[in-house]
Amino acid sequence: MIKDKVVIISGASSGIGEATARLLARQGARVVLGARREDRLQQIAQDIRARGGAAVWRTLDVTRQEDNDRLVELAKAEFGRVDVSFLNAGLMPVSPLSAMKTHEWHQMVDVNIKGVLNGVAAVLPSFIAQKSGQVIATSSVAGLKAYPGCAVYGGSKWFVRNFMEVLRMESATEGTNIRTTTIYPAAINTELLGSISDASTLGAMQGLYQTYGIAPERIASVVAFAIDQPEDTTVNEFTVGPANQPW
Numbered sequence: 001m002i003k004d005k006v007v008i009i010s011g012a013s014s015g016i017g018e019a020t021a022r023l024l025a026r027q028g029a030r031v032v033l034g035a036r037r038e039d040r041l042q043q044i045a046q047d048i049r050a051r052g053g054a055a056v057w058r059t060l061d062v063t064r065q066e067d068n069d070r071l072v073e074l075a076k077a078e079f080g081r082v083d084v085s086f087l088n089a090g091l092m093p094v095s096p097l098s099a100m101k102t103h104e105w106h107q108m109v110d111v112n113i114k115g116v117l118n119g120v121a122a123v124l125p126s127f128i129a130q131k132s133g134q135v136i137a138t139s140s141v142a143g144l145k146a147y148p149g150c151a152v153y154g155g156s157k158w159f160v161r162n163f164m165e166v167l168r169m170e171s172a173t174e175g176t177n178i179r180t181t182t183i184y185p186a187a188i189n190t191e192l193l194g195s196i197s198d199a200s201t202l203g204a205m206q207g208l209y210q211t212y213g214i215a216p217e218r219i220a221s222v223v224a225f226a227i228d229q230p231e232d233t234t235v236n237e238f239t240v241g242p243a244n245q246p247w
Helices: 015-026 038-050 065-079 102-130 151-174 199-212 217-227
Strands: 006-010 030-035 054-059 084-087 133-138 178-185 237-240
Touching (some): 006 015, 030 038, 102 178, 151 178
Parallel strands (some): 006 084
């Protein structure tokens, strides 16, 4: 059941996060939105509330543990608990290693890896105490298969794959009933390409997404499906992409 569940969403100001927030709110969830862009969060929350939904927000830099902790505190203060944490914030400034964009390598590690660690650290004590909860994370098809230009990005998404599987296994062993879902999107039309600074890579990716890209609402529906499963059921992984994408 989705209705009345309290769902934290990072990366909620656009793309998959925004689409998921709007869909879950329509289905009766109480959503807690986090991202860096205050104006976008405010507008999305206002739209949800205007349509009868429940939404609160707080600015969030996922690389800061205290920001993640405060988002959990907000959820508890406003709605009394947390049921789901959707770890969706991410960067994709892909480029060949020979381009030596080392600053971007570290950005991806900070957001795509440390952001997941911080988000889980913020919510895990609550989930352990209540012996229930669900962690959903956005990985990538680059977390399943190696692609040129994606050495660091793909590595960060492979980390998510391993981390989430171990979280599932440990929860089962420890009896804390924490469900996990990892999503591997292919070409989804979001703002993700905006972080690519390598001109040749950007051109190639723009062409790919223009040819194959599908709407972020497609991922939102998968998130809703995972949340809606019975509490004794974990749907562990989803690979999701355009039906006409041939790889």
